[in-house]
Amino acid sequence: MGPGAGEVSWRHWICDARDGRLICPIDIPSFSWDMGIGDFGFSTTDKGAGKIDESGLTLPWAAIPASTPDERSAMLDSQRRAIVTTWAASDDPEDKGTPLFWGKITGRDDTWLDTSFGLESPMAILSSRYAVRDGAFKDGHSSDSIAFTGMSYRGICSELGRIATDGKQGGELPFDWTYTGERGSHDRTDYQAWNVQNLAVDQLLTNIANCQGGPDIAFRPYWADEQHIRVRFLAGSDADVYLDMDHSPVCLSSFPDGGSLEDIHVSYQDGYHRWYATGAGTDQGTLTCYVESMAPITQSMDPPVLREAVYGDTDTDNLDLLRRHVGGVAQNNSGKLMQITGSIDFGDTDQFGVPLHPLGSMWPGESVTLSIAGFPTLPDGDYGLRLMEMSGDQGSKADLKFDVLEAPFQ
Incomplete structure (x- = not known):
């Protein structure tokens, strides 16, 4: 309803x-x-x-x-x-x-x-906030450097957010930087004030989220009290990069003429086998990195067609960091991938009138178990997915898009 x-x-x-x-x-x-x-x-x-x-x-x-x-x-x-x-x-x-x-x-x-x-949105606001300490950028030359050692990825993200908001005069926003000071095994030493054009905080958070082992991140509003709304920064941990892993997956189903997930579509994308990555620098001094995953071609009796791709990250001047960045992208795109989409009605209720999946009961980043039966090109069974996007209008129905996963038939 x-x-x-x-x-x-x-x-x-x-x-x-x-x-x-x-x-x-x-x-x-x-x-x-x-x-x-x-x-x-x-x-x-x-x-x-x-x-x-x-x-x-x-x-x-x-x-x-x-x-x-x-x-x-x-x-x-x-x-x-x-x-x-x-x-x-x-x-x-x-x-x-x-x-x-x-x-x-x-x-x-x-x-x-x-x-x-x-x-x-919070991320859009952070596109006009920079990881530069108040008073550190000066006329003439600015040599201040921000470095983090022995911290978790989400701890670094929280510290960058704090510097860009609470750490600036007039920078106040109703944001909770949940993981400030959280220890871990990661270092970041390349936030130089003179490089301010590459220090927009939304991009820095995106870079951390996209590197190998980087966490999912999200901003979710909540009621601080009856008269105040605040926005909580959330991120996966170094041990488990996904969000909302503290509870069981959301369970959905789809079968001919029924199920809680309706009108499913399955789209496919071929894998990439070689990646040519570039980092900071100019001309012949540009940092480069090469990553390949040739096993599907060299170890198959019926190999796929070779596909190559490029990756650019002009903010990275460290080879190991660039390799981790492109390695994460390459690992997730080496084989044939598929993506499932469908629609759900958040107003659906059980026999007692209790909503089955009300808005706010699931968020992008959450794990979903989708039970599929009778689809023309997929084996029957349970598919472990992650919800990546939701969209809708003023009604109760919404479209759901799930994370890509390896196709069952390569």
Whole structure:
């Protein structure tokens, strides 16, 4: 049963972008959303054609709880305001619901009839924050260096986030850097102030997540109290890089004319066998690295066609680190891969009316056991997957995309 039936509903609030304080509710009747590991997108939909408005949210002035020019400007101030969206499993007005999205208002464009603006996700905000300590960048020359030794990957990510937010004057955001100071076996010594153009924190976090053994990362909003929303930085550990491994996998099923995961599609991609990687440097001084996985070709009676690929990471000037980066990519793309997608209705209930898989009960990064029977090109059985992306609109149905995995028939 979807939100239109009165059992469940979406809810939205305008809040202070710096401390997460709720200001007032706001009605957004038509919208689309997508959520992936580490980031999200949120936009209004065109009711007539059903298209996504790529510029962001478009709301009539009547939907804004303000009556004067200064009140409207303050309510939607792109320098100070954010929006949080939740999913409530009841129509009780006291139920604020489970927070799903938090984003800072950005890029507002006003007309006589309405206003349009985008929402910056936490990662988008961090694209304009740099891993440079306050006071360390000076006129003339800046030689300050930030280094981390003997830390976990997520500990390094948290320290970078803290430097870029709480560590800067005016840098406050309602973010919890969960793993600051966490010890581990990893070092990072290459954050030089003079290299500031390559120190955007979103890219540094992405580089760590994408290297071999790098953790999944995510930003998830939560209620700090009745009047404040905060955003928690989450990441897999060095021992287990995946998120949400502290509970059993979500169980879904798909079979002809039934199952909780509907309309599944299986797409395929051929593997790559050689990787040519480049790192920092220019011309003949560019750092290079070569990784190959030729066993499918050299050890098969019916070998596949050779495929080669390139990888670039201009921020890396260490050969071992570059090798780890490209090695992780090569390891995950050496054989034929497949990816499963499907759709789910978060409003589906059991015989007692209890939602089976409400929004907020599963997140990108979580493990999923998908039981498949009767699909034309897959053997019957349980498939261990990870949920990578979710997308939907103001209704209760959403599309799910799972991580790639090795195809059963190579």
